[in-house]
Amino acid sequence: MDIQTLLEWTDKQVLEKTGKHLDSLQESILQGIWEHQDYEKIAENNQRSYDHIKKEAWKLWQLLSDVFQEDIKKSNVRSILENKASSTIYNFVNSPHNNIRNHHVNVCRENNPYSENNLKKSSNFPDNDHLYPIINLTKAPELRCNYGRKLEISTLKEWLDNKTRLITIYGLTGIGKTALTLKLVSEIAPQFDYIIYRSLENIPQLIALKDDLK
Template sequence: MNIQEVLQWTDEQVFVKTEKHLDSLQRCILEEVWQGEKYPKIAKKCNRSEDHIKQVARKLWKLLSEILEEDIKQSNVRSILETKALSNIYNNNGSQIVSSNINSHINICGEKRQDAEEAKQRSPNPPDSPQNKSQSPIIDLTDAPELPYFYDRTSELSTLKQWILQAHTRLITVYGLSGIGKSAIALKLIEQTQTEFDYIIWLSLTNTPTLSTLQTELKQFF
């Protein structure tokens, strides 16, 4: 979603609660914060003093917190508004919010990664033996976020599964705005395709690790 779509949705929520629309200064603050700007630069952009911008922003975050029942502040307003707006759109279109019920064999509780290697060592069969093919895959989601909700992405999931299971695509990039649901769809994809793999490993690229670092991380599982 772009800023104008989110602003329109936010303005509608504010009007329902207060019977007033967002004023030009509130909209200016939201637009600049959306772009990651800080209060000093926002003050120049909106032609107001920094103190006045901070005061209006505090009142705006408080108002939005009450309306959306979230602890909204400058650092998280973009993520929360975008997520709430998307949720509202999907619900209005008849989509359902479903719980992402990850299989109990998946590690989401921070268990040590050494467990994967230990499980391999305990196995009496070589990796390619018929007995191993029927065993549960080794899945490690230690670095994965805990996301309790999944907004229906049936068509996207079908496309991803077709690429992976039928076209045997080796590399797929899922990209989009922050909070739009990239991690959620990846977790749902794991849930629905896990039996097709021997290993599923979630590694965070937040700190931009080098290729050698990634290789070292992955070697722990084999």
């Protein structure tokens, strides 16, 4: 999730709760924390004093704590807001028209490759207690269309069959790296117990990433 989406969602929640929008300084503080800036850097960027930013940030954490009924502070505001926003934005779990049910991917209601019968028949499906592979794509963008990429998909599948532990897909922004990955996930899911999507765009610390995956 990008910072602009998060700010818009957070502002909407605050408006519904308090009748007021976030002001520009509050948004700047949230954006600074999102970008792993300290109060000194946020103060410099906004031409304010450190003490003023620290005071306004404390007020903001109190406001957000009231709105979301969580103990929000500088150290956890990003993870809490991102998790809540993702849960809301992608809250199709109980909808009869969704494509994700209980974190299990249903690519299509008809001819579903993850139907109970198909999974039981699959020789590649691991012998475990899961009827379905556990696939968490709540933080992934929606894949609206598929532009082929059969050769690339075939190559990636071959690497996975060869037990490759780390695969890097890189290239210019907008060429379809994420779409390729999500298309691959839709085809290989029965081979895995768990598939989890997380963005590393903002370079999260390893300990934070590990906590997020628990």
